[in-house]
Amino acid sequence: MGLLTLDVFNVRNIVKARIEPAAQFNFIYGLNGSGKSALLEAIFLMGRAKSFRSTDLSKVINFNANQFIVSGKVSQAKKNNTTIGIQYHSGQLVTRIDQQTVKSKASIAYCFPLQIIHPKSYRTLDAGPQIRREFMDWGVFNLDPAFLSIWRRFKTALTQRNAALKNKVLNEVRVWEPELAYYGTIVQQCRCDYLEQLKPYFLLVSEQLLGITEIEIKINAGWDAAFTYEQVLHTSIEKDLRYGYTRLGPHRGDLSVLVQKRQAKDYVSRGQLKMLVLALSMAQVLMLKENNQQMGCFMIDDLTAELDRRSKEKVFRCLDDMNVQVFLTATDPESFKNDLPKGNHKMFHVEQGVVTEA
Ligand SMILES: Nc1ncnc2c1ncn2[C@@H]1O[C@H](COP(=O)(O)OP(=O)(O)OP(=O)(O)O)[C@@H](O)[C@H]1O
Ligand SMILES: [Mg+2]
Structure with missing residues (x-):
C-alpha cells in the first residue's frame, strides 16, 4: 500500500x-x-x-x-x-x-x-498524557477494527455522565455508570493487550536504534488498578459531583517508558528521547505489518x-x-x-x- x-x-x-x-x-x-x-x-x-x-x-x-x-x-x-x-x-x-x-x-x-513524527511528537514521552493516549489508541484502532465502536460508546457514556455531574442530577449519573464502567474496562483492556503485543517490537527497534536492551513500557489505567472501574466510579461519586466531571477512567490513562528501571523522560538525553519516540512509532508500524494489516x-x-x-x-x-x-x-x-x-x-x-x- x-x-x-x-x-x-x-x-x-x-x-x-x-x-x-x-x-x-x-x-x-x-x-x-x-x-x-x-x-x-x-x-x-x-x-x-x-x-x-x-x-x-x-x-x-x-x-x-x-x-x-x-x-x-x-x-x-x-x-x-x-x-x-x-x-x-x-x-x-x-x-x-x-x-x-x-x-x-x-x-x-x-x-x-499513516503515521507521522513531527517536531512536537518528540515531546511524546515528556509532555502531557494526551499524546500518549493518542499513540496507544491509534495502534489499537488499526489493529482491531472493533475498537472504534467500543471507543465511541465509552465516549458517549462519559459525556452523558459528565453532563449529569455538572447538572448535579444523581439519578442520571447512576444511569450512565454501568455503561461507562463496561466500555471503559474494555478500552483499558484493549490498550493493555496492545502494549503487551507491542513490547517485543519496541525492544527490537530500541536495541537497533539505541543499543538499549533493558527497557519497559508501563500502562496506567487512569484509576487505581487494584479496583475494578465499576468500583472506582461508585466510590468516587461524591467527589465527582463536587468537581462536576468524571475524574478517573481511561480518559486519564497513560503510559511510561522505563530505561534501566528509571523513567526515560527524566534520565535520557534529548537525542536519545527523540530516538525512543522514533522507536515507539516504528515498533507500531512493524507490528501492524507483521499482523498483515x-x-x-x-x-x-x-x-x-x-x-x-x-x-x-x-x-x-x-x-x-x-x-x-x-x-x-x-x-x-x-x-x-x-x-x-x-x-x-x-x-x-x-x-x-x-x-x-x-
Ligand atoms: N495559510 C497559509 N497561506 C500561505 N502561506 C502560509 C500559510 N500558513 C503558513 N504559511 C507559510 O508557508 C510557508 C511554509 O511553511 P512550512 O512550515 O511548510 O515550511 P517548512 O519548509 O516546513 O519550513 P521549516 O524548515 O522551517 O520547517 C511558511 O513561510 C509559512 O509562513
Ligand atoms: Mg517544517
Whole structure:
C-alpha cells in the first residue's frame, strides 16, 4: 500500500503541486519556510482528514484562496487503487473515497493508515498524557477494527455522565455508570493487550536504534488498578459531583517508558528521547505489518535536526527494513545524500511552495 499520486491545491504556501512518490523512500528538501511541512500536512490530510499542526482547518487554506483540495491515488493490497479527496470550503470538510462522500473520518483512516513524527511528537514521552493516549489508541484502532465502536460508546457514556455531574442530577449519573464502567474496562483492556503485543517490537527497534536492551513500557489505567472501574466510579461519586466531571477512567490513562528501571523522560538525553519516540512509532508500524494489516505511509518531518550521523544511519536502516512508503524532510539535501538507501527512492525539492522532483 502507498501513495501513487498526490495533487495539492492551496495548502499553506503550496498553491498547486502534483507528485508521484516512490514506493519506498521520498526525500523532501528545501530551505526554512519553503513548504516541506505543508507538503506532509497535505499527505496527512489524505489519511486523517485533519491537520497535525492546526485544529482549525481554515488556517491551512492558502491566504489568497477560499478553499483547499488534496486528492490522491492510493494503492491497496489485493484490491483496486482507491482515490481519496479532501476539500475544505466555508467551514465545511468534504471527504470522498472513490468519488463517494463519506461521513466518518475513520473510513479515510482505514483506507490510508499513516503515521507521522513531527517536531512536537518528540515531546511524546515528556509532555502531557494526551499524546500518549493518542499513540496507544491509534495502534489499537488499526489493529482491531472493533475498537472504534467500543471507543465511541465509552465516549458517549462519559459525556452523558459528565453532563449529569455538572447538572448535579444523581439519578442520571447512576444511569450512565454501568455503561461507562463496561466500555471503559474494555478500552483499558484493549490498550493493555496492545502494549503487551507491542513490547517485543519496541525492544527490537530500541536495541537497533539505541543499543538499549533493558527497557519497559508501563500502562496506567487512569484509576487505581487494584479496583475494578465499576468500583472506582461508585466510590468516587461524591467527589465527582463536587468537581462536576468524571475524574478517573481511561480518559486519564497513560503510559511510561522505563530505561534501566528509571523513567526515560527524566534520565535520557534529548537525542536519545527523540530516538525512543522514533522507536515507539516504528515498533507500531512493524507490528501492524507483521499482523498483515496495511500501512499507508510513515512520515518524519525534520528528521536530521539534533540527530548525529550514526543515529541517522540507524534510522535509515530501520526504515529500509520496515518496507513501507516513507516521506522524510530536511533543509539540507546533503543530510540524505550520503546515506541514500539502495531501494526505490525519489528526491523532491521545495522552493517557495513549488515542488519539483529533483
Ligand atoms: N495559510 C497559509 N497561506 C500561505 N502561506 C502560509 C500559510 N500558513 C503558513 N504559511 C507559510 O508557508 C510557508 C511554509 O511553511 P512550512 O512550515 O511548510 O515550511 P517548512 O519548509 O516546513 O519550513 P521549516 O524548515 O522551517 O520547517 C511558511 O513561510 C509559512 O509562513
Ligand atoms: Mg517544517
